[in-house]
Amino acid sequence: MSDSLRVLGNYRASITIGERVAKSALDNKHQFWALHVVATSKQYMGDYDEAISLFIQSQAFANELYLSFSYQHLGKLYVEQGRLSEAEALFNDALNIRQKYDKPLLKASTLKALRGLEALRKHNTRNANES
Structure with a gap:
C-alpha cells in the first residue's frame, strides 16, 4: 500500500x-x-x-537481489545530486548482482540507467566545452 x-x-x-x-x-x-x-x-x-x-x-x-534494488535507486539519487562517479559504481554493483541471478528485465533496467548516465556525462562535457 x-x-x-x-x-x-x-x-x-x-x-x-x-x-x-x-x-x-x-x-x-x-x-x-x-x-x-x-x-x-x-x-x-x-x-x-x-x-x-x-x-x-x-x-x-536485504538479500543480494534486493540489494541490487537499493544500489540502483541510491545510484539514481546520486545522479540527481550530480554525484556521477558514485552513481556509476552503484549501478555497476547492481548490474553484477542482476547478471549473477540471470534477471534480464532487471539487468536491462540497470543498463538503461548506465546509458543515461553516460549520455548525461556527454551532455555535461559538451556544455562545458561550449562555455
Missing part, C-alpha cells in the same frame, strides 16, 4: 505507512521493502539526506 501511495504521488501517506510497517516488520523482506519505499518517497520529496540514510539502513535487511 505504501508503494502504491508513493506511485500516486501521496508521499506523506506513503512515508507514514512505510514507517509503521518498518517498525512492526517481522522479517527482513518486509523490513527492507518498507525502508526502501520510505527512502524513495523521501527522495521524491527532495529530502536527499534522509533518503540516503534510509537506503543504507535498508541494505542491512
Whole structure:
C-alpha cells in the first residue's frame, strides 16, 4: 500500500505507512521493502539526506537481489545530486548482482540507467566545452 501511495504521488501517506510497517516488520523482506519505499518517497520529496540514510539502513535487511534494488535507486539519487562517479559504481554493483541471478528485465533496467548516465556525462562535457 505504501508503494502504491508513493506511485500516486501521496508521499506523506506513503512515508507514514512505510514507517509503521518498518517498525512492526517481522522479517527482513518486509523490513527492507518498507525502508526502501520510505527512502524513495523521501527522495521524491527532495529530502536527499534522509533518503540516503534510509537506503543504507535498508541494505542491512536485504538479500543480494534486493540489494541490487537499493544500489540502483541510491545510484539514481546520486545522479540527481550530480554525484556521477558514485552513481556509476552503484549501478555497476547492481548490474553484477542482476547478471549473477540471470534477471534480464532487471539487468536491462540497470543498463538503461548506465546509458543515461553516460549520455548525461556527454551532455555535461559538451556544455562545458561550449562555455
